[in-house]
Amino acid sequence: MKTVLVAGLLAASALTGVTAALSQSTTAAPVAAQPATAEPAAKAGPTFGAFGFDEQGMDRTVAPGDDFYAYANGGWAKATPIPADKSNYGSFNLLSDLSESRTRGILDTAAKDLQSKIGRAYATFLDTGAIEAKGLAPIRPWLGRIAALKDRAGYPALLAEADRAGIGGPFGSGVGQDDKSPEQYALxxxxxxxxxxxxxxxxxxxxxxxxxxxxxxxxxxKMLTLAGEPDAQARAAALLAFETEIARVSWTRVDSRDATKTYNKMTVADLAAKAxxxxxxxxFRGIGTPVPTVIVAQPSAITGIAKLVASAPIGVLKDQLILRSLDNYADVLPKAFDAEQFAFYGTVLGGTPEQEARWKRGVQFTSGALDDEVSKIYVAKYFPPETKAAADSLVRNVIAAMDARIDKLDWMAPETKVKAHAKLAAFTPKIGYPSRWKDYSSLTITAGDAFGNAWRANEWQHxxxxxxxxxxxxxxEWGMTPMTVNAYANFGMVEIVFPAAILQPPFFDPKADPAVxxxxxxxxxxxxxSHHFDDQGSKYDSKGQLTDWWTPQDVARFTxxxxxxxxxxxxxxxxxGLHVKGQLTMGENIADLAGLTVAHDAYMTSLGGRTPPAIGGFSADQRFYLGWAQVWRRNYREANLRQRLLTDPHSPSQQRAAVVRNLDPWYAAYQPKPGQKLYLTPDQRVRIW
Structure with a gap:
C-alpha cells in the first residue's frame, strides 16, 4: 500500500515500514569475530579505468548502433557471473555489497556491547541456535489467536492486529500525504x-x-504442514482459489500507477455502503486510524475483495493469515520455515540458488528496524562533507539545466512554462542523509528474543x-536509508532524494572525468x-497538490x-514472448530520456565553451554516454527478469541504456548508420525534453 507517491531509480520494496524479513536477533552471546569484507583499496586515480569508465568491460566487436549496452558492457557481462545468493547482479549490487559490508563492521562492533540497541538487535538475529531451540513457541500465541477466530464478525479486528505487526491481508492501508491537500496527512x-x-x-x-x-x-x-496443521493439501488448494478470485478483481499495475484514478476520497460510511x-x-479503529474519511486507491477492487471476504469460508481467511504470518516471520522461526520461504520466493520466483548469508540478512533486519540508529553512524564514518558538497554542486547544475530546458519545449504553453519554472524553484534536494533522526527509545529490543524484536519493530513502524x-x-523524513543504493522523487513533497550510498563510483567519483x-x-x-514532470509527476503542482495545471493542449501534445x-x-x-510493458514503465522511461538530456545540457554548460580533449580515444560526448551505460550493468537470472517484466515499472538495463537512440548528441558522438538496430531517423526519435 502506497503511503507516499514516489518514483525511484530502481524498483524497491516498500519505502516505509519494517519489512517482514526483519525477524531475527541473537541472544546475549557475543557475535563470532567474523571480519567484514575488506574495503576496496584506494586508488590515486578513478576507481574504474583511466577516466572513470571500465574500458576492459567493453565489447568492441559490437557496433554501438546495434547494441549500445553490449558495446559498453558486453565484456563485463560475459565475464561476470551472478553470485549464488543473488537473482541479478550489476553496478547497484556492487555498491550494495559495499554498503552491507560497511554496515556489518558497525554492527559487529556494536554487538560486543549489548547495551547498544542495534548491537542487541543484530546479535540476537544471528543466534540461530536460540531461534531453533525455541521452535514455534514465540509465534504460538499469535497462531492461537487466529485459531480462536470462530466467525466473520471478529475477522476485521484480527486483521487489524495482523496489520499492526506487518502481516498482510486482503486490504492494505497506510498514512501519507493527502494528494489534494498536501499539507495534511490522510489514511x-x-x-x-x-x-x-x-x-x-x-x-x-x-x-x-x-x-x-x-x-x-x-x-x-508445506508451510501449513510445518506448523502442524492438518489437511494441508486441500487447504492450500482452497487458499489458492481464493487468491485467484482476488486477482480477478484486482486492478492492473498500469491502472494502479495512475495518480488520478487512484485518488478516490470518501467517507468511511460511503465505503461501507459501496463495499x-x-x-x-x-x-480502521483496530489499526489506530478511527478517521471519518479515507482515500481508496482501487474502488472496484476493494468492493470485489470485500464481497469475496464476505463469502469465503472462515477457514480460508484464517489460513491466509497463518500463511502470511509464517512467511513474514520465517527468518525468526526454525530453519525449516526459513528454508521453505526462501525456496519459493527466492528460488522459484527469483531464480536464486542460495540464500544470503545470515549476517547479510542481519544487517538488513537491523537497518530496517532501527534504521536511523544505524544510519547516523554510517554517514559519520563513510560520507565525507566534501562528497556532499560536490553532489550539491552537481544537483544545482542539473536543476539550472532543466530550468533552461523548459523554455525550449515546443509542446508546453507559455503560461504552463511559468508554472513549471515555479515548480522547479520549489524543489527540495536531499543529499546523503536526513537533517534529523528518529527516536527509538520506545522500541524494546530484548537479547535472545528474535521473534519478539521483529514483532515489536513492525509495531513500532506502524x-x-x-x-x-x-x-x-x-x-x-526520508523513505530510504543513507545505506541504500537508490534514489527517488517524492511528488507530494516536491523533493528529490539521493542517499549517501549511491554517491560513489561508478555513479559518482570525484577523481573521474566530469563527462563520466x-x-x-x-x-x-x-x-x-524529471519524474516530477513525467506522466504522473506532472499532475502535481509546485505545492505538491494533485491538480490540473497543464492546459488540455499541453496534455494532448505530451501524450x-x-x-x-x-x-x-x-x-x-x-x-x-515477453515484452517490456511500455505503459507500466512509462514514467521511468520518460525520466531516463529526460534525465540524460538535461544532464548533457548541464555538462555542456559546465565546460564554459571549452572542448575537452579525447581520453583513451574517446571524445567527451562518447565518455558521457559510456558513463550512462556503465551504471546500468546488470546480469539477470531468467526467473528474476520474468518477474521484473511483469511487475517492475522500470525497463531492464539493456533497454535503459538504449534510450540513447533518441538523443541527437549520441548520433553525433557514435555515428550509428541506417539499418543498425538502434538507429532511428530524426523524425522517429522521441524528444520530450
Whole structure:
C-alpha cells in the first residue's frame, strides 16, 4: 500500500515500514569475530579505468548502433557471473555489497556491547541456535489467536492486529500525504491479498506462470504442514482459489500507477455502503486510524475483495493469515520455515540458488528496524562533507539545466512554462542523509528474543506511521536509508532524494572525468528531477497538490510524444514472448530520456565553451554516454527478469541504456548508420525534453 507517491531509480520494496524479513536477533552471546569484507583499496586515480569508465568491460566487436549496452558492457557481462545468493547482479549490487559490508563492521562492533540497541538487535538475529531451540513457541500465541477466530464478525479486528505487526491481508492501508491537500496527512486503502507478485501469476496461461502457481500451492501446503496443521493439501488448494478470485478483481499495475484514478476520497460510511461484507470502520479503529474519511486507491477492487471476504469460508481467511504470518516471520522461526520461504520466493520466483548469508540478512533486519540508529553512524564514518558538497554542486547544475530546458519545449504553453519554472524553484534536494533522526527509545529490543524484536519493530513502524494523522508534515523524513543504493522523487513533497550510498563510483567519483560523472550521477539527478514532470509527476503542482495545471493542449501534445515512447518500449522482447510493458514503465522511461538530456545540457554548460580533449580515444560526448551505460550493468537470472517484466515499472538495463537512440548528441558522438538496430531517423526519435 502506497503511503507516499514516489518514483525511484530502481524498483524497491516498500519505502516505509519494517519489512517482514526483519525477524531475527541473537541472544546475549557475543557475535563470532567474523571480519567484514575488506574495503576496496584506494586508488590515486578513478576507481574504474583511466577516466572513470571500465574500458576492459567493453565489447568492441559490437557496433554501438546495434547494441549500445553490449558495446559498453558486453565484456563485463560475459565475464561476470551472478553470485549464488543473488537473482541479478550489476553496478547497484556492487555498491550494495559495499554498503552491507560497511554496515556489518558497525554492527559487529556494536554487538560486543549489548547495551547498544542495534548491537542487541543484530546479535540476537544471528543466534540461530536460540531461534531453533525455541521452535514455534514465540509465534504460538499469535497462531492461537487466529485459531480462536470462530466467525466473520471478529475477522476485521484480527486483521487489524495482523496489520499492526506487518502481516498482510486482503486490504492494505497506510498514512501519507493527502494528494489534494498536501499539507495534511490522510489514511489510504488499497487492494492486497496476493501471495504472488502480481495478478498475472494467478491468471496467465504462460507455462512458467502456471508452474509458479503449482509451486505456490505446494509452498502453502508445506508451510501449513510445518506448523502442524492438518489437511494441508486441500487447504492450500482452497487458499489458492481464493487468491485467484482476488486477482480477478484486482486492478492492473498500469491502472494502479495512475495518480488520478487512484485518488478516490470518501467517507468511511460511503465505503461501507459501496463495499459491504467487511467492517471497515472496525478495521480502521483496530489499526489506530478511527478517521471519518479515507482515500481508496482501487474502488472496484476493494468492493470485489470485500464481497469475496464476505463469502469465503472462515477457514480460508484464517489460513491466509497463518500463511502470511509464517512467511513474514520465517527468518525468526526454525530453519525449516526459513528454508521453505526462501525456496519459493527466492528460488522459484527469483531464480536464486542460495540464500544470503545470515549476517547479510542481519544487517538488513537491523537497518530496517532501527534504521536511523544505524544510519547516523554510517554517514559519520563513510560520507565525507566534501562528497556532499560536490553532489550539491552537481544537483544545482542539473536543476539550472532543466530550468533552461523548459523554455525550449515546443509542446508546453507559455503560461504552463511559468508554472513549471515555479515548480522547479520549489524543489527540495536531499543529499546523503536526513537533517534529523528518529527516536527509538520506545522500541524494546530484548537479547535472545528474535521473534519478539521483529514483532515489536513492525509495531513500532506502524505506530510511527499512523501517529502522523492530524500532525504537521514531517518534511525531514526520508523513505530510504543513507545505506541504500537508490534514489527517488517524492511528488507530494516536491523533493528529490539521493542517499549517501549511491554517491560513489561508478555513479559518482570525484577523481573521474566530469563527462563520466555527468553521464552517471548527473543523469540520475536529472532522472529524479524529471519524474516530477513525467506522466504522473506532472499532475502535481509546485505545492505538491494533485491538480490540473497543464492546459488540455499541453496534455494532448505530451501524450502524443509519450505514446511514441511507449510503442518503442513495447517492441522490446527481452524474453521470448515477453515484452517490456511500455505503459507500466512509462514514467521511468520518460525520466531516463529526460534525465540524460538535461544532464548533457548541464555538462555542456559546465565546460564554459571549452572542448575537452579525447581520453583513451574517446571524445567527451562518447565518455558521457559510456558513463550512462556503465551504471546500468546488470546480469539477470531468467526467473528474476520474468518477474521484473511483469511487475517492475522500470525497463531492464539493456533497454535503459538504449534510450540513447533518441538523443541527437549520441548520433553525433557514435555515428550509428541506417539499418543498425538502434538507429532511428530524426523524425522517429522521441524528444520530450
Amino acid at each position: 489510504s486503502l488499497g487492494q492486497s491479498g496476493l501471495g504472488m507478485p502480481d495478478r498475472d501469476y494467478y491468471l496467465s496461461t504462460d507455462a512458467k506462470l502456471v508452474e509458479a502457481r503449482a509451486a505456490y500451492q505446494a509452498h502453502i501446503a 459491504p461484507g467487511f467492517d471497515f470502520a472496525g478495521y 505506530r510511527d506511521n499512523v501517529a502522523k494523522l492530524g500532525k504537521p508534515l514531517q518534511r525531514w 560523472n555527468y553521464g552517471g550521477i548527473g543523469a540520475v539527478i536529472g532522472h529524479e528531477l 502524443a510524444l509519450t505514446g511514441k515512447l511507449g510503442a518503442q518500449y513495447d517492441a522490446y522482447e527481452p524474453l521470448p
